[in-house]
Amino acid sequence: MSTALSGDGADLIIRGGRIHTLDPRDTTTSALAVRDGVIVATGADAEALPARSTLELDGRTVVPGLNDAHLHAAWLGARWPHLFFSDTPPEQQPSGRLVSTAGERRATLRRAWRLLAELGITSYTEPGIGPGEDDGETGCFGSDMLDAYVELHREGAQTSRVTLLRLFGTIDGESTLDDFERGLQTPPPSTDARWLAIPGVKIFADGIPPMATAWTDEPYADGTTGHLLTRGGGDPLSAFQRMIELAAARGLQIAVHATGDRSIAEFLAVLERLDPAPAAPGPHYVVHGDLATPAQIARMRDIGAGFAIQPLIAAHTHSWAAVQLGEARVAAAWPLAEMFGSGALTTLTSDAPIATPDWRPSLDASLRLVTAAGGVDDAELRRRLLRAMTVEAARQDGAAEWKGTLEPGRVADLTVLDEDPLEPGRAFTSVTVERTVVDGRTVFARD
Numbered sequence: 001m002s003t004a005l006s007g008d009g010a011d012l013i014i015r016g017g018r019i020h021t022l023d024p025r026d027t028t029t030s031a032l033a034v035r036d037g038v039i040v041a042t043g044a045d046a047e048a049l050p051a052r053s054t055l056e057l058d059g060r061t062v063v064p065g066l067n068d069a070h071l072h073a074a075w076l077g078a079r080w081p082h083l084f085f086s087d088t089p090p091e092q093q094p095s096g097r098l099v100s101t102a103g104e105r106r107a108t109l110r111r112a113w114r115l116l117a118e119l120g121i122t123s124y125t126e127p128g129i130g131p132g133e134d135d136g137e138t139g140c141f142g143s144d145m146l147d148a149y150v151e152l153h154r155e156g157a158q159t160s161r162v163t164l165l166r167l168f169g170t171i172d173g174e175s176t177l178d179d180f181e182r183g184l185q186t187p188p189p190s191t192d193a194r195w196l197a198i199p200g201v202k203i204f205a206d207g208i209p210p211m212a213t214a215w216t217d218e219p220y221a222d223g224t225t226g227h228l229l230t231r232g233g234g235d236p237l238s239a240f241q242r243m244i245e246l247a248a249a250r251g252l253q254i255a256v257h258a259t260g261d262r263s264i265a266e267f268l269a270v271l272e273r274l275d276p277a278p279a280a281p282g283p284h285y286v287v288h289g290d291l292a293t294p295a296q297i298a299r300m301r302d303i304g305a306g307f308a309i310q311p312l313i314a315a316h317t318h319s320w321a322a323v324q325l326g327e328a329r330v331a332a333a334w335p336l337a338e339m340f341g342s343g344a345l346t347t348l349t350s351d352a353p354i355a356t357p358d359w360r361p362s363l364d365a366s367l368r369l370v371t372a373a374g375g376v377d378d379a380e381l382r383r384r385l386l387r388a389m390t391v392e393a394a395r396q397d398g399a400a401e402w403k404g405t406l407e408p409g410r411v412a413d414l415t416v417l418d419e420d421p422l423e424p425g426r427a428f429t430s431v432t433v434e435r436t437v438v439d440g441r442t443v444f445a446r447d
C-alpha cells in the first residue's frame with residue numbers, strides 16, 4: 001500500500017528495507033519520501049518521486065523514532081556514564097553538585113542529546129524542572145536548567161524533541177500548595193511546541209514501595225502505610241487535591257508520581273470529579289503506578305488518562321519490594337499486562353539515570369513482565385511494546401496528530417535498525433541502532 005501528499009519532489013527518499021509504520025493498520029512499507037522534515041509519501045508513491053538524496057536501507061528495518069516518556073535528560077547528562085542501576089560502586093557514584101555554570105548546563109544537555117541520538121531516541125519527556133529545585137543538591141532540576149533548555153532550543157541545537165513538565169516543589173520530595181500556586185502564576189517561556197513543549201506540571205504524591213513510602217491501603221511489613229508528600233491547605237490530602245484542581249483549571253497536563261494504590265485512588269478521584277474536564281494539551285497520567293489495581297486501570301482508561309511505566313525499575317526492585325509488601329502483593333505489582341489489556345494509555349519509559357536510557361533492555365524487561373502474566377512472545381505483542389514507546393508516547397505528549405507513526409503528514413523521526421525487532425524470540429538487546437533521523441535530518445549514523 002502507498003500513499004502521498006501532493007506537492008513537488010522530496011528532499012529524501014528512504015528505501016530498500018522493511019519499514020514498520022505503526023499506523024492503525026500496522027502497515028509495513030518499503031519506502032518513505034520526506035520533504036521539509038515531514039513524510040509526504042510511502043511505498044511506490046514515495047519511490048516515484050524525484051528526490052535530492054536517497055538513503056538505501058539494504059534490507060535493514062525502520063521503526064518510528066523512540067520516545068522515552070519519562071527520562072531526566074539533564075540529570076542523565078550530568079551523571080553519564082553513571083546510572084543508579086549499574087555496576088558503579090556507591091563510592092564512585094557522582095554526588096553533590098553536578099552542574100553549576102551556564103556552560104555546564106548546556107554541555108550536560110548536549111551530552112544527553114548525543115547519547116539519546118545514538119540510542120535511536122528522537123523524543124522524550126523531561127519530567128520536572130522548576131524553582132523548587134533552585135537550591136537543589138545536583139543543580140539538574142532548577143530554573144537555570146529550564147533557561148538552558150530554552151536557550152539551546154532557540155539556537156536550534158536540539159537533536160531530540162522535548163516535552164518538559166514544570167515542578168513547583170522538590171524532586172522526589174515535598175511540595176507546598178503556596179509554592180505550587182505561585183509557580184502556576186509564572187507563565188512558561190514561549191517555545192515551538194514541536195521541539196520544546198511545556199504543557200503541564202509534575203506533582204510528587206508519594207515515594208516508592210521498597211522504601212515503604214508509597215501510600216498504600218494495606219500496611220507494609222512494619223505496619224506503616226506511607227503518606228502524601230504534599231503540604232499546606234490544612235492537610236496533605238487537601239493540598240494534593242487543590243494542586244490538581246488548580247492545574248486542571250488552567251488547562252495544564254498533570255503527571256503525578258504515584259506508586260501506591262492509595263495515592264493513585266486519590267488522583268483518580270479528583271480527575272473523575274473534574275466535570276467538564278478542561279481541555280489539556282495532553283492526557284493526565286500516573287508516573288510509575290506500581291500498585292495500580294485492575295479497577296483503577298479501567299477507570300483511568302474511561303477518563304482518557306494513563307500510565308508511564310518503568311519495566312527496568314520493576315525488574316531491579318522486585319525482590320526489595322517483596323520484603324515490604326509480601327510475595328502476594330508484589331506478584332500483582334507493575335501490572336503491565338493488565339494495562340495493555342485494558343486499552344488504557346500506557347507508555348514504557350526508563351526514568352534514566354535511574355535505569356539505562358537504552359530502550360532495548362527496557363523492552364526485553366517489558367516482554368518478560370507480560371509473558372510472565374500469560375502473554376505470548378509474538379509480533380503483535382512486540383508491536384504493542386514498540387507502540388508504547390512511539391505511538392502511545394506521542395499520545396501522552398498530545399502530539400499523536402504529527403508524530404509517533406511513519407505516515408504522510410507525520411514528522412520524519414525514525415530509527416534504522418540492523419534487524420527486525422518484531423521477530424519473536426529475538427532479544428531487543430541483540431538489535432543494533434544504525435541511524436537516527438529527526439525531522440528528516442540524520443542526527444546519528446554508525447561509522
Ligand SMILES: [Zn+2]
Pocket residue numbers: 070072127351
Ligand atoms: Zn523520574
